Amino acid sequence: MNFASEASRRPGRGQRTDERIHGAIYAAIINHQLRPATPLQEDALAGAFGVSRTIIRKVLQRLAHEKLVVITPNKGARVARPTTEEGRQVFEARHIIESELVRKVARKRDDRGLDRLRGIVAEERKAQLADDKRRRVQLSGDFHQALAELADNAVLADVVQELVSRTSLIIALYEVPGAVPCSCDEHSEIIDALAAGDEAAAIERMDHHLRHIESQVDLSQSTGGVDFRSLFAQALPD
Amino acid sequence: MNFASEASRRPGRGQRTDERIHGAIYAAIINHQLRPATPLQEDALAGAFGVSRTIIRKVLQRLAHEKLVVITPNKGARVARPTTEEGRQVFEARHIIESELVRKVARKRDDRGLDRLRGIVAEERKAQLADDKRRRVQLSGDFHQALAELADNAVLADVVQELVSRTSLIIALYEVPGAVPCSCDEHSEIIDALAAGDEAAAIERMDHHLRHIESQVDLSQSTGGVDFRSLFAQALPD
DNA sequence: CGGCCGCAATATGTATACAATGTTGTTCAA
DNA sequence: TTGAACAACATTGTATACATATTGCGGCCG
Incomplete structure (x- = not known):
């Protein structure tokens, strides 16, 4: 361009x-x-x-x-080409931070905020039907970003934004071949729990959702500094 | 210079x-x-x-x-001149993240890591005796930074580093006049709990420590756009 | 013929010159 | 005397030119 x-x-x-x-x-x-x-x-x-x-x-x-x-x-x-170890850390950080953010939002009972989330999920569904993968990825990130903003903590929302972006890179690198893109139903379920003010359920569903995303990538390969010595052990003189 | x-x-x-x-x-x-x-x-x-x-x-x-x-x-x-609201958010973020990091370190039982922390606290004591406030501030930040690194999550350690720096700015702005600089004994107590592998106690002490820091600043003022009209209400013609 | 050395091409690192913008002080007019 | 408009200055924004580092190729030597 x-x-x-x-x-x-x-x-x-x-x-x-x-x-x-x-x-x-x-x-x-x-x-x-x-x-x-x-x-x-x-x-x-x-x-x-x-x-x-x-x-x-x-x-x-x-x-x-x-x-x-x-x-x-x-x-x-x-x-950037994040290592599997970095991937692990990013997901761990997201669990820690987003769990707490969900807890805060569940306690708030902010109906207007939830409507905003519903709007994003609606867009997600549209993108899913249109088979527009790019837009789906974008909107999925937007959902987490918007949720973070609802928790009245711009500082953590910034951190989440960064972690979500990095997740995109990790997916690009380590997505398993037959991965099913994260269904927006999980987002919907989180919203339902938030609307019901069910703190525990909301956290559980966010945790489940994040684990689901993690299940779509394979972080088992060792990318963190390949040890040529052991890798080529049998091909090298002692 | x-x-x-x-x-x-x-x-x-x-x-x-x-x-x-x-x-x-x-x-x-x-x-x-x-x-x-x-x-x-x-x-x-x-x-x-x-x-x-x-x-x-x-x-x-x-x-x-x-x-x-x-x-x-x-x-x-x-x-930067962070607002009181930003201060609140930074402290909240620190509570959320550092609690979890302490939990992870408590579970690890990493003696060599704890020795590193003890080294920093020892330096803190020296700086306290020498009445070197600059070095104390520096080392206090180093303690939290080192703790974050022990938790095997460089991503979150980076975030903590940033939050600790921002805390410095918040203290510079809102420190209450007679504030007693954060005693390094609290750091020591956290280490003891970590050494004992007492997860709950370690988290409780970190929480206490952070609340103590917060008590040294006054975030009650409203800094989000000073309203001159009400500030000078009695000095202005209606 | 194989390997090493040196040079040239390419890309980045830094400084500087020039353009645009914001601020301040002054002047003129009402 | 006050207000506004203008002009001079100071400071940042952008482009470009030059310095420096890396890489790959080709020639030369062993």
Whole structure:
């Protein structure tokens, strides 16, 4: 894609540009259009978006902080390739944090908030029928994000947002072949428990849902620093 | 301070420079040498560290992502001034996350890890005797950071690190006048419970410790947009 | 013929120049 | 005297040029 025309039309109108470019690359990574380990060359991106490398560098830096991109000094940026261990940690963190957030929301009985969640699930169903996988992934993330926001804790909501993004990368890498995309029914069940104010049930269902997502990936492979010595033990002199 | 000589001696030796400058500004903020709302002018910092604004911008961007600095477009960067609401959220997040981390560490019975914690507490005691407040603040953060690392979850350890830094800012802003700096005995008691493998006690003591820190700050003021009208009600003509 | 050394190409790291924006102080007019 | 408009300054935003590091290729030596 080439956005050069729009970008250069209005030369210096603040830092709306950064935001746009960040959003575009972010979405492409979450959507698995840019897969893990894809090189993100500064010049190429600068050309594509019609801006200078300065802007691209800023965006890449931000994505690196969000752990979606890895920058190796003097070698450039690539889409991150989280290890299985990192995957395990991300899921553990999500269990811990999202359980508590669900607890808080269940206690709140915020009907308007729940309606917002229902709206997202409705969109999910539509995307499911339309077989639009990209939109489903997007909306599934939005659901968790929205839930976090309902818990009146923007700090934790930010953390969840980051963890959800990273989950996308983990799925891209380790999804098992016949994986069934996470059914939105589970989201619906969580909402029902929240609406009923049933704290325990809501937590249990969120836990179940997260375990379900985990069951769709295979984190058993050892990616954390391959030990060549033992791997090639029999091929090496003692 | 002026690091121009060292910086320019070896012109382009990788991005060790960024790290150094980030560390320096980070420490200054945590130490309360740079107080909330202090303007961080690019040129001034560039001059002080003997680098160009390019590097400074990168560092400020990173600090902004860590929520220690706020960048307002076209107006520049300042040390962040978290609101009382944000303070509340940070403490809540710490309770949720650090409780679970303590639970995990209690179950692990990792003696070598506990020794590391004891080492930090010993340093804390020394700093307490030497009346070195800066070092005490630093070490207190290190304790929580080290504890998080013992829980075998680098993802959450990163989050805790960020929350601990932000806590420093909150203390700088809202510390009550006669506040007694957090005694390192509480850290010690947590270690003892961990050593005994007493999960419940360890969690209880961490909770107590965090509540103690919270009691040192006054988050009751409403900082979310000061209402001059009511503030100066009696001094204004209706 | 195989392996090592050196050079060239490519990409990133940093500095600087220029453009745009925001702020402040001054001047002029009502 | 007060208000607003304007102009000068200060500061950030962006692009570009140059310095430096890595990588792959080709030639040279053993």
